Structure formats: C-alpha cells, structure tokens
Amino acid sequence: MKTMLRRSELLAGALLLASSLFAAGCGPNLPAERPVDRELAEQIRADISEGTGGPAVAVARPDPTGWATLSGSFKFAPGDASKFSNPPALAVSGDDGAYCNRGGAPKSQSLLVDGEGNIANVVIFLGDNLSKVEKPELWIHPSATGSTEPVTFDQKACVFLSPITTMQVSQPLHILNSDGVGHNTKLENANPMSEILPPGGKITYEHRKEERQPYAVSCNIHPWMKAYILVRNNGYFAQTDEQGKFKIENLPAGVDLTMKVWHEAAGGFLTDVTVNGETKKWPKKGFPVKLTADGEMKLDVVLDAGPFSN
C-alpha cells in the first residue's frame, strides 16, 4: 500500500510538472503561440477582396536640386580595435582538406580590421531603389545606372577572393574558379544557382532583380567558404576599403534619402553608431541624409563592437 501511494504521488507530481512546463510556453525568447485575432483577420480579408485599405497615398516628393557626394569611414573605438585583429581559422572538412590547408588553414574573412580599428567591407547603399520617382533623370545620375561592366567573382585556395561584392543588376557576374580543385558556387538570391565549377571554369551569371540586402554565396564541397553579394538597380552603393573608407558620388541632392549600412560580422544592418562624434540609433529602414548640390557630406562613423563577432 505504501509503495502504491508513493507511485501515485509520483504520477501526480509528474502530471503537475508537465502541465507547468506547458504553461511556461516553449522556445527561447519567444512568447507562446497566440490565438488569431479573428476580427482583424476578417477586416483584412474584406480589404484584400475589395482592394481597399491600402496605405495613405504617397506624398509627392520634391525634385532633386543637383548631385552630391557622400563619403566617410567606419572604425571601431580604440579599445575595441584589437578584439578582432586575429581572424579565426575556418573549420575545414572533407577530402580536399589537404589541398585547402596546404598554405595554412584558411582564415575567416568575415571581419577584417586593421591595426587602427578601421573596418573593411562595410556596405553602404541607398535604401530606396528609386523605381517610383516621377523624373528618374533627376534622381539617377547617368554614371549610376545601366552599367554593363562585368564583375569578377573568383575563388582560390578554397576561399572566395572577395568576401563582399557590390554590383548593379545590369552587370554580368563572371564566376571563376582559379583553384586546383572543383568548387560549386551557390547563390542564394531570388534567381538562385548552385553549379559545379571545374578548375579553370567560368560561368556568366545574370541577376534578374535587385535584392534588399546582401545575399550569401557558398560552396557545398567546402562548406566553410562564404561571401556576400549586394545587387541593386542603381549604382548608389559602396563598400569600405582596407582603411575603412568609402565614397558614393552623384547622389541626388536637396532631397531626403535613406542610406543603409550592412556588415556580415554584425549579422546584418547596423543601428548603434557614433557619427561625427554624436551617438545615434539609426532606424531599420536606413538613416536619413539630405545632401547639398555639388557638396560632399562626410560621415566618420565609430561602430559599437557589441553586435560583431568573427
């Protein structure tokens, strides 16, 4: 009898424990699944069936007054500069290991910082694709559109030679394999591709449409290989050089623009920044700038090292 008692108490205890686990919800960080707001759902269904309920009519935008330049630099605060100076070795696996490791294990290229904390490969671009402006000729300078200059994307010693590539949709992408082993190049965008590239091989790839942020390029034969490509309708983009510097010319002046800043090692868009000595939180849509015709705006940006990891 005593044993039975204990057994049933155990059972009851287990039930209680199980139910309290359920009540606590599951999944880290996430609130428990919530019921559907049926009223709202019905409203939305009525709206989409009748084609109503759209956003307010877009406010007419004033015309740009000329062209201007945006330039500047990205760096870490002096104390943070040394944190990322030694990129880790990548996790090499598979049968090509001996070939890929012959010059030492390939190192992560996701965050390249020089001795002074200057950050390479920060991507800065115009958030608006300017497809809805009334007078495109006033918004998009001839030098920032329709380029057909091929962009080369190469790989050697089992790493991609350019961790970040920025280009226009109209530019062909020449994917090369200058390595002694075969690779497959996988583009994870709206028009995806994953194709074997034998040593000395070349693929000419055309993008069909722009992307809202850089997309990943990888190689499945060597899963540690990683790069990103930003493809936009216009040429209003730049990536920082080894000194952390960038320059975008011929942006439309006298109008409100939003610029976006992205870095692989921060996991996406950057928001916590110090610009020209002033601490700011940039909106997710991008930060606003208004340029003066024929002028040059300089942004010297110090980034919070918090979101970064290499």
Added chain:
Amino acid sequence: MNRLANTCRTTSNGWPAVWAVAVLASVGMLVAGCGSPDAQFKSNRAFIAKSLGEELAGEGSDDASEARAIRQGRIEQLDTVNAALAAMFGQPDDPFVVPDAELGVTDVIDDALLPTAAGAVGRDENGYARGLYRQHCVHCHGVTGDGDGPTAPLLKRYPRDFRMGKFKFKRTPLGAKPTDEDLHKVIYDGVAGTAMPSFKALLAEDEIDAIINYVKYLSIRGEVERKLITELTFLEANEEVDVSKDMLVDTFLADVVAKWQQAEESATPVPAPSGSITDQAAIERGKVLFQGKTANCFSCHGVTGLGDGQLGDYDDWTKDFADWGNILDADEKAEKLEQYIELTGLPPRNIQPRNLRQGVYRGGRRPVDLYWRIRNGIEGTPMPAAGMQQSPGGPGLTEDDIWDLIAYVKHLPYETISRPPEAVVENLRENP
C-alpha cells in the same frame, strides 16, 4: 494534489488508485479544453526567432522599459501577421484562397479540391473522402506542413517542411517549383530509402491530385509567412505592418504564385543519349568523369561512391536557422543549438551524400530521374547542378557526359570496390 493523494489513501487496492488518478487527470484535461481544440496553423517560430529573436527576448535596447516596449510592439506586429495569414489562407479546417482572377491563384490552387485534403478526416454526403492530408500526411508533415508532425523526431531523415517552398525531386532547375507531375511521382511512388511511402494502393488519382493541391497551398502559405516576417525586420517595433491588398496579394502572394505558374515551362528538357547506358564503354567513361574534377562527384560521394566524401554540411532547411558547420565560437554554437532544439524539437543533423552502391534512388530509379538529379542538382541540398560546357571543348560537361555518369551510377551497385587478387595456384596434383 491533496485530493489526488486522498483518493489513493481511501482506496483499498493500489491499482485502482492509479486508475482514478489517470481518469481524473484526463477529465481535468478535457474540462481545461485540451481535448480537441480547432486545428490552428503554427507560426514559423524558428524563422521568427532568427529574424526578431533578440527584440522578442527583451534585448532590443539597453533601456529596460524601451526594451519592453519593443518586445510588445513586435508581439503586436506578429499578431497582425497571423491575422493577415488567416485572412489570406484561412485555417486548417476552413482553408481559403484569394479569388483573384488576374493573379491566377486559383490556377495554381484549385479551391474546389481543397476540402478533399483539408480539414477533419471523414466523408461528405456523397461518400467522397474528406481530410486526406490529416489522414495520411499530418503525422509526419504536421498540420502546418512544417515537417514537424508527431513522428518527425523518430525519423532519421526529417519529413519535408513545405514552408521554404523548396522541393528536391523535380524536373525543374534550382529556384523553380516542381511540376504537378513531379509532386505526383513523390506521392505515388514514395521516396525510396526514406519513411515516405508509396500511396498508389491507398489513394485514387483524384485524391492524389487533391493532396498535391493542398501541399502547394501549404507551401505558398509558408512562403508568404516568411515574406511577412522578413518584412518586419525592415520595420521599427512601433510601426504598423502594411496589410493592404497591394502588399499582401499583389506583392507577396503574386511573387510566390508566379513561380508555381512557371513550373511547367521551366522543366529541363532531356536529350536522348547517343548510345546505350548499359554499354561497358559508357560505364568506363562515366567512372573517369565521376572520379575527376570536372564532374566532381567524388568530392562528396567519395571516390568509391560510398557517400563518404564531404560529411560536414547541412541541408537548407537545417541551415535556415544557423549555418551550423561555420559557427566558430563554441559558446555561440551551444546557445544556438539549444534554441533551435527548443523551437523545432529536431536536433540538426548533417546531410549525408548518397551511398550510390546501395542502388536506392530517392527521387526515382529511371535514367531520366538520374538525369534531372545530375543536370539540375537537388534543391535544398548540397548537390549542385552539373557544370556544363559554355563553349565546345571548354571546361565543363557535355550532355553525353551526363549520360555516361548515369551509366556509371546505375552500374555502381554491381561494381566491386577493389578487385580481389587472383587465387594463388598451390598444391596442384602434378606438383610432387
């Protein structure tokens, strides 16, 4: 708890006490409403966590009250996303398709066929089947089509999650949707070597069609959900989600539906081989290609075809949350793993290149099936498309090379890995 204990004490025999507890517990559960609530689609929690996890964890700001406001804002936005999905697709018992003739949603999803596959299992007034998806598919693929049904954790290869819109076994290239015929083959023949059975003996043709239709519905719903969640990452937590027709139907839904509409026309044509694929010379040529750097089969499938080359990669469904092989920081990896298992219940597993010596072909054993696998690659997996010659004689493969590879792959199960040495002739009678 006390009452439960009392029940036990007043019962003279121990076993009825246990029964009493069980009955009480189940009655309690029924009263609490856990018995059989209306079926609901689940949110894509892993994708939400990946996209907005930090803010939902209350880490959106260093200021505690601001972080709480951000969290609350995100929760409200996600409520709007759920309502928008319910508006566009209904619920499992009551599916809906936006009747937009211009967009042609109903060309891709036949709403007349939906009730046959959707909803509770049963028969209509004419005796026709209802709820076939829940009868045959749901225990592996889940109500939401997220590949997370009750049996999923027990399977070595997890059931397909339809919500990324990626399908492996199809005649169309990467990025294109499968044709109806492709989906039909998977359901009709099953997927050899996996838990996906053949339904040819269980379902009539029109019933298979209804399930194909429902799989497309679940997949389109899942892709639209991903787009809506991605959209939130471009919004501040206090901004309103745009749920206009312009956004939901003409942008998100149109984008996904268009790809399904293009499936038939994007099928890869299959040129006839110029010789027999059982020809010894074709097999020999295929072997050289298999082990060479132009086709590169060996780098994942191994030189002997045992599937022992690159074993460190994951499929796209697993990598959707994190690139497991490439998180170099051990603490970060442990934390991500814990999150992922809590969110999905399915520990990430490496993808294994197929062992080609078993003669089991997931996507079908016909030469044409192998042609599409090699020529187009297998979507969602590391298997890439063949690199074809861009100009005659340049680097890459020709169509005949592909057929030679098929010849060799079909031959591999019958090829010995190493030729055994000739027996040494000993103790012959004529020897003294």
